[in-house]
Amino acid sequence: xxxxxxxxxxxxxxxxxxxxxxxxxxxxxxxxxxxxxxxxxxxxxxxxxxxxxxxxxxxxxxxxxxxxxxxxxxxxxxxxxxxxxxxxxxxxxxxxxxxxxxxxxxxxxxxxxxxxxxxxxxxxxxxxxxxxxxxxxxxxxxxxxxxxxxxxxxxxx
Numbered sequence: 001x002x003x004x005x006x007x008x009x010x011x012x013x014x015x016x017x018x019x020x021x022x023x024x025x026x027x028x029x030x031x032x033x034x035x036x037x038x039x040x041x042x043x044x045x046x047x048x049x050x051x052x053x054x055x056x057x058x059x060x061x062x063x064x065x066x067x068x069x070x071x072x073x074x075x076x077x078x079x080x081x082x083x084x085x086x087x088x089x090x091x092x093x094x095x096x097x098x099x100x101x102x103x104x105x106x107x108x109x110x111x112x113x114x115x116x117x118x119x120x121x122x123x124x125x126x127x128x129x130x131x132x133x134x135x136x137x138x139x140x141x142x143x144x145x146x147x148x149x150x151x152x153x154x155x156x157x
Contacts (some may be wrong), residue, residue, distance in 0.1 A: 087153045
């Protein structure tokens with residue numbers, strides 16, 4: 001699937017002030033659905049049937065139960081079926097140390113092996129593995145909004 005064509009179509013669709021729009025091209029299709037108030041979905045399908053779903057503003061569902069997931073406002077939930085990967089972005093006003101404590105105990109209690117842990121005053125990151133999967137968690141502080149942004153990337157190794 002041509003990434004440039006699909007990204008261009010998705011960008012055009014996002015600029016439209018419409019509820020649902022589908023763009024079809026030789027490399028696949030992009031469907032953008034905007035339900036308002038930050039709730040939107042982008043579904044990309046390649047000509048080979050591979051798909052990518054990006055959701056914003058919706059509750060995160062069907063997430064693996066053995067992966068710790070902090071509660072907060074869902075900013076993005078992206079699933080790539082072809083690569084068996086998932087990226088979620090959550091926003092919360094909780095302090096960085098509370099979030100760090102949650103992940104530190106959650107990874108251990110759910111059987112994840114922490115390979116790397118890095119902490120700075122503005123960010124904490126973990127890289128953990130379990131079975132054939134790899135999990136990367138990044139928590140960053142946004143001083144201007146007093147919010148924390150949590151990004152989790154889960155994929156097969």
